[in-house]
Amino acid sequence: MLLLAFILASLASFASTATTTTSQTSTSTKVADSSCTNGPFTRQCWGNGFSIATDYDTKWPVTGKTVSYHLEITNTTLAPDGYSRLVMAINGQYPGPTISANWGDTLQVTVKNSLKNNGTSMHWHGIRQANSCNMDGTNGITECPLAPGETKTYTFLCTQFGTTWYHSHFSAQYGDGVLGPIVIYGPATANYDIDLGAMPITDWYHPTAFQEAEIAAQGGPPAADNGLINGTMVNPTAGGGGAYNTVTMTKGKKYRLRLINTSLDNHFMVSLDGHNLTVIQADFVPIVPYSTQWLFIGIGQRYDVIITATQAISSYWFRADVQLACGANNNNFNIKAIFNYAGAPVGDPTTLGAAYTQRCSDETTIVPYVKKDVPSGDFLTHVQQLNVSLNGGGVPGQTGNIVTWTINGTPLDIDWELPTLKYVQESNDSFPVDLNLIKLPEANAYYFWIIQSTGFLSVPHPIHLHGHDFYLLGTGLGAWDNSFASTLQYTNPPRRDVAMLPAPAAPAGGGPPSSGGWLVIAFLTDNPGAWLMHCHIAWHVGEGLAVQFLERESEISGLMSLSTLDAPCKAWDAYQPTAYYVKDDSGL
Ligand SMILES: *[C@@H]1O[C@H](CO)[C@@H](O)[C@H](O)[C@H]1NC(C)=O
Ligand SMILES: *[C@@H]1O[C@H](CO)[C@@H](O)[C@H](O)[C@H]1NC(C)=O
Ligand SMILES: *[C@@H]1O[C@H](CO)[C@@H](O)[C@H](O)[C@H]1NC(C)=O
Ligand SMILES: *[C@@H]1O[C@H](CO)[C@@H](O)[C@H](O)[C@H]1NC(C)=O
Ligand SMILES: *[C@@H]1O[C@H](CO)[C@@H](O)[C@H](O)[C@H]1NC(C)=O
Ligand SMILES: *[C@@H]1O[C@H](CO)[C@@H](O)[C@H](O)[C@H]1NC(C)=O
Ligand SMILES: *[C@@H]1O[C@H](CO)[C@@H](O)[C@H](O)[C@H]1NC(C)=O
Ligand SMILES: [Cu+2]
Numbered sequence: 001m002l003l004l005a006f007i008l009a010s011l012a013s014f015a016s017t018a019t020t021t022t023s024q025t026s027t028s029t030k031v032a033d034s035s036c037t038n039g040p041f042t043r044q045c046w047g048n049g050f051s052i053a054t055d056y057d058t059k060w061p062v063t064g065k066t067v068s069y070h071l072e073i074t075n076t077t078l079a080p081d082g083y084s085r086l087v088m089a090i091n092g093q094y095p096g097p098t099i100s101a102n103w104g105d106t107l108q109v110t111v112k113n114s115l116k117n118n119g120t121s122m123h124w125h126g127i128r129q130a131n132s133c134n135m136d137g138t139n140g141i142t143e144c145p146l147a148p149g150e151t152k153t154y155t156f157l158c159t160q161f162g163t164t165w166y167h168s169h170f171s172a173q174y175g176d177g178v179l180g181p182i183v184i185y186g187p188a189t190a191n192y193d194i195d196l197g198a199m200p201i202t203d204w205y206h207p208t209a210f211q212e213a214e215i216a217a218q219g220g221p222p223a224a225d226n227g228l229i230n231g232t233m234v235n236p237t238a239g240g241g242g243a244y245n246t247v248t249m250t251k252g253k254k255y256r257l258r259l260i261n262t263s264l265d266n267h268f269m270v271s272l273d274g275h276n277l278t279v280i281q282a283d284f285v286p287i288v289p290y291s292t293q294w295l296f297i298g299i300g301q302r303y304d305v306i307i308t309a310t311q312a313i314s315s316y317w318f319r320a321d322v323q324l325a326c327g328a329n330n331n332n333f334n335i336k337a338i339f340n341y342a343g344a345p346v347g348d349p350t351t352l353g354a355a356y357t358q359r360c361s362d363e364t365t366i367v368p369y370v371k372k373d374v375p376s377g378d379f380l381t382h383v384q385q386l387n388v389s390l391n392g393g394g395v396p397g398q399t400g401n402i403v404t405w406t407i408n409g410t411p412l413d414i415d416w417e418l419p420t421l422k423y424v425q426e427s428n429d430s431f432p433v434d435l436n437l438i439k440l441p442e443a444n445a446y447y448f449w450i451i452q453s454t455g456f457l458s459v460p461h462p463i464h465l466h467g468h469d470f471y472l473l474g475t476g477l478g479a480w481d482n483s484f485a486s487t488l489q490y491t492n493p494p495r496r497d498v499a500m501l502p503a504p505a506a507p508a509g510g511g512p513p514s515s516g517g518w519l520v521i522a523f524l525t526d527n528p529g530a531w532l533m534h535c536h537i538a539w540h541v542g543e544g545l546a547v548q549f550l551e552r553e554s555e556i557s558g559l560m561s562l563s564t565l566d567a568p569c570k571a572w573d574a575y576q577p578t579a580y581y582v583k584d585d586s587g588l
Contacts, residue, residue: 042191050187116148134421137166249340275339
């Protein structure tokens with residue numbers, strides 16, 4: 001009932017936006033104050049005292065409304081690019097259904113694992129889970145995996161707004177289809193007429209992700225066979241079938257498009273021929289709008305962009321170019337979608353892409369709209385270094401060598417049946433070393449992290465943190481030096497939940513070790529829980545590239561009911577000894 005009411009309400013708001021005109025957009029922007037409400041010309045407003053100027057880390061609306069969804073995971077055959085393969089679909093589709101809610105609503109999502117031979121665990125990427133770490137869906141950290149046949153309901157408040165995605169955290173499973181977009185409606189830093197919704201972009205493999213993960217662990221990352229834009233693409237082989245995703249625009253209108261990079265391994269730059277993209281949000285953080293022709297999206301990152309349909313009535317290619325600079329691994333370098341103006345003749349576009357320089361590094365023009373500074377004086381007292389290394393610095397190229405990624409010498413290896421929150425529930429402090437667990441006992445302190453990649457094959461890594469937006473203070477090639485501390489950006493640095501740990505371009509044909517790169521981030525301990533920080537390249541997190549923070553441990557059980565772990569853990573304990581397949585990676 002609630003869901004139906006919500007759908008009707010959002011249809012009504014779309015209907016009203018679709019009938020307005022854009023002629024006055026730039027002149028009639030109202031100031032975002034408590035008396036203005038959200039509309040095509042007043043996107044900065046929200047209502048009831050909330051607006052784009054609200055600091056959502058400390059304040060958010062509580063609507064009292066609960067929006068419910070049911071997601072059932074099944075093992076089925078689909079052909080998103082014309083090639084049939086096993087897909088672990090959600091409600092029979094790939095990508096899974098879009099979950100949407102308003103800022104301040106409670107989401108209640110019931111997940112049913114109807115797979116025969118895998119557990120699962122659903123993570124709501126970038127959702128802060130304020131005081132609800134037990135709903136983060138990270139198996140081995142915040143819950144036991146959901147055994148085949150089991151159901152779990154995740155309930156959490158939408159304290160942020162914007163675009164994100166949900167995905168399985170059970171080994172490489174999201175690569176086989178267990179993912180979908182999330183849209184949380186809220187204010188925006190620029191006006192637009194029509195919300196086109198989410199457009200996930202990913203690399204796509206014809207063997208399953210579990211098969212590819214094994215190949216990656218034995219030798220190196222396998223090449224993707226294709227890429228998908230909004231779950232579809234043509235097959236590059238002649239007569240292979242598939243179709244381009246097609247979006248229709250009306251000349252004169254402004255469109256909001258929500259881009260999500262759900263890749264396993266490949267990085268892209270995206271562009272719409274003949275148009276600029278006005279970027280208004282990076283991950284969940286609203287930013288001062290800027291215009292660009294090409295946009296780099298790392299795995300797990302999101303960008304909300306506005307496209308103004310001012311060009312001639314025609315068809316235009318939207319491009320997702322694989323970046324060789326990231327160590328591209330794709331057999332198709334022609335991943336595209338179609339943006340069609342209403343009234344344009346039918347047929348593939350003939351437009352040419354704008355020139356650009358290949359790269360593998362984040363956007364550098366991210367300025368958060370709500371300004372927040374980081375106290376530089378805390379740096380030296382609260383800094384730790386995390387060294388990222390392949391095989392713990394061991395000799396690569398040895399046959400049969402299983403690839404691992406270590407942090408300070410240890411690859412993370414979780415125990416599905418004994419998640420970190422279970423230790424907390426049982427007041428057991430004997431954390432094994434390979435949980436890579438770092439305690440953060442101090443409340444409301446800024447902790448600083450120097451993430452340094454070292455040694456052989458220091459490829460770029462998209463680093464993602466659960467439970468927080470972090471502050472991105474700086475990044476560079478080579479080795480970090482403490483004298484750099486004074487050059488970091490402490491004044492309104494970018495905030496987001498995924499950032500690139502950079503690396504120099506790989507030497508042609510292998511070659512000698514590179515000198516790596518560094519990334520410095522900080523976050524405030526304002527959310528007690530157990531939070532994973534990991535590389536979002538599916539192979540790398542499976543190979544151990546992760547740590548977990550146990551934040552304000554003593555407060556956790558007072559803030560949430562850890563008894564939510566009990567039933568799924570009991571079912572998992574019963575299933576695991578009978579499982580057909582065994583865990584053969586970090587479990588994440
Ligand atoms: C999916 O189905 C295939 C083919 O029947 C089977 O081999 C595989 O184990 C199934 N996977 C899961 C996770 O149930
Ligand atoms: C999950 O299922 C796939 C087959 O669909 C299999 O290859 C993989 O080993 C399974 N993993 C676990 C841990 O069950
Ligand atoms: C993505 O695909 C879905 C399902 O086909 C469609 O409803 C939606 O409009 C598409 N979105 C975009 C941005 O193309
Ligand atoms: C997605 O992220 C990966 C890894 O960061 C990157 O290689 C790829 O280019 C990105 N895709 C898009 C569409 O930006
Ligand atoms: C896109 O931005 C560039 C650089 O600011 C500008 O030169 C160009 O005219 C813009 N193109 C369109 C279609 O607005
Ligand atoms: C990280 O590597 C640097 C350079 O090799 C070394 O000085 C430092 O002790 C290492 N830190 C940790 C925590 O292992
Ligand atoms: C505490 O955790 C360890 C694993 O590190 C486990 O072996 C032990 O049984 C646990 N103790 C209790 C009392 O549950
Ligand atoms: Cu990585």
